[in-house]
Amino acid sequence: MRTISNAAISRSVIVAIVVVVIVIVAATSILAYQRLVQKPVPHYVTLGLSLPLSYAVGQDAYDAAQMAVNQINANGGVVMNNTHYMLRIVAEDTDELDWTIPVDQGVSALEKLVTVDHAQVILGGVRTDVVVAEAAKLAQYQIVFVDIESNEPIVECEVHHSPSCPPGITANYTAYKYYFHLFINGSAIAPYLVKFAVELKNYAQTHPGWPNVTRVAVMGENALWTVGPVGRPAGNSTLFHVMQNLGFKVVYASLFPLNTQDFSTHLSQIAASKAGLIMLFFSGSDGASFIEQWQSYNWPNGQKPVVFGPGLLGGFSEFWTMTNGAAQSYITWPATVNVSFTPKTVPFIDAFYKEYGHTPNTAALDMYDGVYIVAQAMSIANSWKAYKLIPALESITYTGVIGVIHFTSSHGINLPSIPMYEQFGQWQNGVLVPIWNTTSSSISSKIIPPPS
Amino acid sequence: MTYVSFLSFFVLGLTLGIVYVLLSEGFALLYGVAGVLNGSYGALYMVVGYSTFLFFFYFKLGILASIFASLLLVAFLSYLIQKYIADERNTLDALFLTLAFAFVLQYLVSFLQCSSAFRSSCQYPAFVPVFINGSTTFLGVSIFNQYLVADGITIAILLALWVVLSKTKIGKAIRAVSQDKLAASLVGINPMRVILLTSVISAVMAGVSSVFLTSYQTLDPTIGWNIITLAFAIVVIGGLGSLKGQILASFILAYARVYVLLFYNPLLADFVSLALLIVVLLVRPQGIFGKEVV
Numbered sequence: 001m002r003t004i005s006n007a008a009i010s011r012s013v014i015v016a017i018v019v020v021v022i023v024i025v026a027a028t029s030i031l032a033y034q035r036l037v038q039k040p041v042p043h044y045v046t047l048g049l050s051l052p053l054s055y056a057v058g059q060d061a062y063d064a065a066q067m068a069v070n071q072i073n074a075n076g077g078v079v080m081n082n083t084h085y086m087l088r089i090v091a092e093d094t095d096e097l098d099w100t101i102p103v104d105q106g107v108s109a110l111e112k113l114v115t116v117d118h119a120q121v122i123l124g125g126v127r128t129d130v131v132v133a134e135a136a137k138l139a140q141y142q143i144v145f146v147d148i149e150s151n152e153p154i155v156e157c158e159v160h161h162s163p164s165c166p167p168g169i170t171a172n173y174t175a176y177k178y179y180f181h182l183f184i185n186g187s188a189i190a191p192y193l194v195k196f197a198v199e200l201k202n203y204a205q206t207h208p209g210w211p212n213v214t215r216v217a218v219m220g221e222n223a224l225w226t227v228g229p230v231g232r233p234a235g236n237s238t239l240f241h242v243m244q245n246l247g248f249k250v251v252y253a254s255l256f257p258l259n260t261q262d263f264s265t266h267l268s269q270i271a272a273s274k275a276g277l278i279m280l281f282f283s284g285s286d287g288a289s290f291i292e293q294w295q296s297y298n299w300p301n302g303q304k305p306v307v308f309g310p311g312l313l314g315g316f317s318e319f320w321t322m323t324n325g326a327a328q329s330y331i332t333w334p335a336t337v338n339v340s341f342t343p344k345t346v347p348f349i350d351a352f353y354k355e356y357g358h359t360p361n362t363a364a365l366d367m368y369d370g371v372y373i374v375a376q377a378m379s380i381a382n383s384w385k386a387y388k389l390i391p392a393l394e395s396i397t398y399t400g401v402i403g404v405i406h407f408t409s410s411h412g413i414n415l416p417s418i419p420m421y422e423q424f425g426q427w428q429n430g431v432l433v434p435i436w437n438t439t440s441s442s443i444s445s446k447i448i449p450p451p452s
Numbered sequence: 453m454t455y456v457s458f459l460s461f462f463v464l465g466l467t468l469g470i471v472y473v474l475l476s477e478g479f480a481l482l483y484g485v486a487g488v489l490n491g492s493y494g495a496l497y498m499v500v501g502y503s504t505f506l507f508f509f510y511f512k513l514g515i516l517a518s519i520f521a522s523l524l525l526v527a528f529l530s531y532l533i534q535k536y537i538a539d540e541r542n543t544l545d546a547l548f549l550t551l552a553f554a555f556v557l558q559y560l561v562s563f564l565q566c567s568s569a570f571r572s573s574c575q576y577p578a579f580v581p582v583f584i585n586g587s588t589t590f591l592g593v594s595i596f597n598q599y600l601v602a603d604g605i606t607i608a609i610l611l612a613l614w615v616v617l618s619k620t621k622i623g624k625a626i627r628a629v630s631q632d633k634l635a636a637s638l639v640g641i642n643p644m645r646v647i648l649l650t651s652v653i654s655a656v657m658a659g660v661s662s663v664f665l666t667s668y669q670t671l672d673p674t675i676g677w678n679i680i681t682l683a684f685a686i687v688v689i690g691g692l693g694s695l696k697g698q699i700l701a702s703f704i705l706a707y708a709r710v711y712v713l714l715f716y717n718p719l720l721a722d723f724v725s726l727a728l729l730i731v732v733l734l735v736r737p738q739g740i741f742g743k744e745v746v
Contacts, residue, residue: 054565098672222719256718261668264467265713268460268593285670288579293668298587298594322670324581 042086045078045384047371048119049091050109050134050145056316057097057126057363061148063356064364065089065123067348068371078375080382087375090117096127097284106130107137114141120384121146123370126363128152128186128224138178142386144393146180146374148366149312152225153185153412160410177390180411182366182373184334184421187228189310190239191416192333193279196424196436198246199443200277200306209449211276211303216243218253219266219290220281229310230255230281251275260286263293271300278305283312288322295326295451304450306331308424317359320430327427329450334362335425337434341403342419348401359432365420369400461707461714463593467603469706471665472686473699474606478657479683481613484693485630486647488538491551493658493683494676495558500526500659501666501675502561505578515583523659530655534648554676562673578671580663602664609657626650630693678722685729691742700740704728 049065051058069087072078077086092109106127113119125131125147135155138145147155157165158176165171197213204210218240220230231237235253244250251273254266270278280290291314294307308331313319315335320327336359340346348368352360360368373396378384381392397406403418415421422438426447435444479493490496500522507518537553538546565578584598617623625646628636633643658679666675686705690697708724732739 098674254718257722259670259672260718261665262468264464264596264599265460265710266718268464269457269714271594272457272460285579288670289668292582293596296582296585296587296596298589322579 043083044088045085045121045378046117046119047087047089047374048110048113048117048122048124049089049367050094050106050113050122050124051091052095052097052126053091053093054095055097056318057149057312057361058093060316060356060361060364061124061367062089062091064352064360064368065371067352067355068368068375072372072375078378080378080384085378087371090119092117094124094126094130096130103130103133107133110134110137110145114143119143121374121378121389123148123367123374125150128154131155132224135176135179139175142178144178144180144374144386144389146182146370148370149183149363150181150225151183151186151189152228153187153410154224155179156181156185156408156410156412162408162410162412165410177411178386180393180407182370182405182413183362184415184418185228185412186225187238188412188415189229189333190237190242192422192438193229193239193309194242194246195438196308196331196333197243197248197277197279199436199440200308201247203443203447204276204306204449207449209452211305211450212274213277213306214248215251215273215275215277216240216248217270217273217275217278217305218250218281219270219278220253220255221260221283221286222255222257223283225283226255226281248277256286258284258286261289263290267293267297270305271297274300276303276305278307278309280307280309280311282309282314285313285322287311287313288319291323291330292326295323295328302452304329304452306450309333312362315425315432316361317432320427325430328429329426329448331424331426331435331447332432333424334421335423335432335434336360336362336365336420337423337425337432339419339423339434339437341423342399342401344399345401345420362420365402369398369402369405372400373398373405457714459591460593461710463591463595464714465703465707465710467595467599468710469703470603470606471599471661472682472702472706474602474609474657475661475665475679476683476686476698476702477606477609477613478654478661479680480687480690480693480695480698481657482650482654483687484695485626485650486534486538487543488534488550488647488651489543489547489684490533490538490651490654491547491549491680492533492554492557493550493654494678494680495554496526496530496655496676497658497662497666497679498561498671498673498676499529499557500662501580501671502565502578502673504580504663504666505671508581515581519583519663522663523656526655526659527652530651531648534651538651539644539647554680558673558676565673580666580671582667596668598664598667602661605660605664609660622646622649682725685725688729688739689732691739694739694741697739697741 051061069089073086077084092112094106094109096106113122122143122145126149128150131147131150132154158172159179160173161171201213204213218235220226220234229237229239234255235250240250252270252275310333314332338346338349376398377389377392377396381388402420406414408414424436425432426435433446435447482488482490503522503525504518507513507521508515537549582598584601586597587594588597588600617627625641628641629643629646637643686701687698690701705725709721712721712724
């Protein structure tokens with residue numbers, strides 16, 4: 001019995017072993033076959049977008065990033081170490097154009113992009129105080145941040161001292177080298193505004209129907225970015241000191257809180273000051289309210305002052321609708337008019353218009369170039385890792401839609417050779433008409449005086 | 453202060469003061485009749501702005517139809533708030549509940565504004581278009597016609613309110629309920645219905661002020677908080693339940709604001725109403741015309 005039992009067990013064991021071996025061989029063969037026929041798993045690089053997605057500035061930037069990513073991927077993606085990497089974007093809403101939200105919310109979005117979404121490079125940034133707070137976190141995450149729209153030189157000056165940096169800033173390259181700035185900063189705006197004001201003065205003095213633009217009223221929203229150009233108190237800045245030396249007189253200057261709704265008192269004082277030119281500095285919707293009220297106001301002798309100045313929202317295609325057409329004759333900077341800053345500009349604007357039904361704003365142009373610059377830098381560096389990407393970005397020269405871009409030693413954009421930042425446009429019957437840029441010898445005859 | 457700037461101060465303060473009366477009247481009326489400090493008053497103001505935007509831009513109603521539809525909506529909303537949230541509660545409970553409801557409305561509007569249904573409203577801030585264009589010069593000072601009409605409507609509403617309260621049966625019922633609910637019910641008045649009606653009138657007043665004022669700003673789900681703060685300050689400074697106190701406080705705050713805007717620093721304009729509120733609460737807690745509670 002014992003012998004028979006052992007023999008039976010032996011047979012069972014052998015059968016079991018054979019079955020197991022067959023299963024293993026079959027499974028291995030299937031896996032090997034699958035591996036052989038399987039397409040290679042695509043490699044991805046994730047670009048994190050830190051944007052106020054509920055606002056036009058964020059939405060346009062997001063759409064432009066998507067356009068750039070689609071185009072780059074359609075051309076094989078980014079090649080690093082002979083491997084094709086596809087780009088993908090992940091976005092977090094900073095809500096930073098709602099002035100009532102604390103800065104922390106913007107920083108939280110950045111943290112989520114890095115820690116949860118695993119972004120490898122960050123693009124975005126609109127509100128200066130939010131970007132300043134975000135920049136302080138970059139060294140901790142060792143991640144590159146390309147700022148597309150905030151405009152105060154604080155972080156640039158932290159990267160590296162430069163002649164334009166305000167005194168008292170302590171440069172700290174190790175901590176801030178991750179930051180790159182694609183937008184013009186608040187102080188750098190001034191020369192363009194002065195040049196235009198002088199041209200406007202020459203034009204107004206030789207053409208009928210224009211007010212006395214040498215009497216200037218300054219209106220600035222109370223935000224970090226206006227500290228440089230508007231000054232504190234308002235009117236006390238290099239910009240206006242230079243203008244006074246060039247024959248202008250500041251007859252009224254005031255700051256106004258963000259989201260101001262009623263400008264009656266300001267307008268009455270501007271009217272009493274007999275200003276012929278209002279230089280308006282705004283980025284939010286308060287600028288639309290101001291323009292509406294300026295247009296409705298009964299100006300002495302029916303002579304409206306000219307309004308011009310930097311207004312982020314003022315150059316957006318929606319601004320005309322927002323003001324119910326009151327923007328007629330308002331001159332804005334920067335202006336995303338359909339002008340060939342480079343051979344790439346008009347094709348991009350046309351493609352964006354075809355896709356989304358409106359003219360892209362400055363944030364869209366900057367973001368579009370930002371994605372391409374990052375892609376090019378990654379292929380040069382053969383990596384998305386910051387320690388390799390930073391030297392590549394520092395030495396890059398890229399012809400984008402806004403101009404030929406390279407970064408300064410403080411990681412700011414190379415002014416003055418970005419044509420988009422030299423362009424002034426005037427609202428006329430729903431269209432933003434190009435009227436002057438810094439290379440023009442004089443103002444275009446297309447300019448119109450304020451309606452009486 | 454030059455003569456020209458004095459005229460600006462006088463005219464702009466007068467215009468703004470009348471607008472402040474309109475803005476706070478609904479809030480004061482509901483407290484006077486029902487003892488309800490409606491914490492959602494500012495949120496109702498905000499909802500009217502958004503709904504006018506919605507009816508006008510999405511449903512393509514004309515501006516007047518959009519305003520009318522918005523006022524109906526806010527009247528209905530106020531009816532629901534009074535009936536299901538604030539009714540039969542003491543002042544403090546009602547205040548907290550309506551404040552909580554204001555947050556609900558704020559977050560709901562915030563969510564809906566960028567939902568897939570209204571995605572294009574994310575493209576730029578919502579706004580109510582100016583529907584009365586132009587300006588009129590009065591004593592050398594230019595005033596927006598829309599403000600002038602708002603002033604006219606405020607005066608008309610105050611007169612109508614005075615006539616209704618003093619000359620009509622429903623007005624007498626409202627006054628009776630404001631004095632003593634129990635006694636009013638003993639003479640056949642239904643206090644519940646009177647309070648509901650007052651609540652609806654109050655909301656419509658908030659709505660009317662909203663359609664006139666929100667044209668001059670872009671909409672934001674949080675705009676109601678400044679409004680309720682201002683209404684609360686006016687009512688407390690004037691004395692809770694006192695119409696003449698409320699009118700006087702409206703002008704005090706309006707002139708203080710215009711003074712700061714014209715002659716001091718625009719960045720401190722919003723600070724004035726709160727500073728005055730604190731001073732009045734410290735010096736005369738019952739307000740200028742309020743009765744001292746013993």
